[in-house]
Amino acid sequence: MHEQVRDYKVTQEPYYRAVGDEVDLYEAAYAVRMPMMLKGPTGCGKTRFVEYMAWKLGKPLITVACNEDMTASDLVGRYLLDANGTRWQDGPLTLAARHGAICYLDEVVEARQDTVVVIHPLTDNRRVLPLEKKGELVEAHKDFQLVISYNPGYQSLMKDLKQSTKQRFGALDFGYPEADVEKEIVSHETGVSNDVAGKLVGVAERARNLKGHGLDEGISTRMLVHAGSLIAREVDPLAACRMALVRPLTDDPDMRDALDAAVTTFF
Numbered sequence: 001m002h003e004q005v006r007d008y009k010v011t012q013e014p015y016y017r018a019v020g021d022e023v024d025l026y027e028a029a030y031a032v033r034m035p036m037m038l039k040g041p042t043g044c045g046k047t048r049f050v051e052y053m054a055w056k057l058g059k060p061l062i063t064v065a066c067n068e069d070m071t072a073s074d075l076v077g078r079y080l081l082d083a084n085g086t087r088w089q090d091g092p093l094t095l096a097a098r099h100g101a102i103c104y105l106d107e108v109v110e111a112r113q114d115t116v117v118v119i120h121p122l123t124d125n126r127r128v129l130p131l132e133k134k135g136e137l138v139e140a141h142k143d144f145q146l147v148i149s150y151n152p153g154y155q156s157l158m159k160d161l162k163q164s165t166k167q168r169f170g171a172l173d174f175g176y177p178e179a180d181v182e183k184e185i186v187s188h189e190t191g192v193s194n195d196v197a198g199k200l201v202g203v204a205e206r207a208r209n210l211k212g213h214g215l216d217e218g219i220s221t222r223m224l225v226h227a228g229s230l231i232a233r234e235v236d237p238l239a240a241c242r243m244a245l246v247r248p249l250t251d252d253p254d255m256r257d258a259l260d261a262a263v264t265t266f267f
């Protein structure tokens, strides 16, 4: 592994509980270096999955949290001024392409369209990355793969990926795991008993049914892990659920009451 990306190696096996055939499918996608899109609501395991796959494949993982202010230079790199003049510094995408890492662009719809287009030449047969400012055409390393995550729930006309971008990727759907699996995850991640994990999942199921009826998003697995971690530290379960599940989800007083009531039916 090239020293420039050695720090990005995933050294410890991340805990990932497979929910279907996503591990095998991803391995096949990687084998043919298909760019991948992980779709699903926030907090349902997309990032954990890509960390696990990077570990399993033994490839470094370079993650970029996308945002509106991000420019193409933030991805590909820029000239920096130092004591000896100017020096080119590869951005995360260039680093990954040059040295053969998996590059994970998290929440890619947050990035502006003129930023997103820089990934196009890396996602077709050419597998190249033009560094216009530097006058260099980087040919992607054979191990390089591009992965993006995408939350279809946030989709709006203003914020969506163009078809011309989407169609470059294979896609895997992620969702909240089924109750038994989610129980296992929450209990493994936090150390709470299966019984407590089951109650947390029960609260989440109630809240997920309210999605679209006053809630934009359901309670995520991540939030259940938060609540479980508090309970494992002996925080009162009602207080833990309010703080980790209900309050972050909604500001609406009626909705909060409804969710608090759901919590009390379980704890």
Ligand SMILES: Nc1ncnc2c1ncn2[C@@H]1O[C@H](COP(=O)(O)OP(=O)(O)O)[C@@H](O)[C@H]1O
Pocket: 015, 016, 017, 018, 019, 040, 041, 042, 043, 044, 045, 046, 047, 048, 049, 177, 185, 189, 221, 222, 225
């Ligand atoms: N299948 C899973 N296996 C293990 N942990 C999971 C799984 N799904 C969710 N989690 C837990 O939920 C948390 C949030 O998942 P994450 O991957 O960060 O979500 P996102 O989809 O937003 O990237 C993780 O830190 C982990 O504790």
Ligand SMILES: [Mg+2]
Pocket: 043, 046, 047, 048, 106, 149
């Ligand atoms: Mg994530």
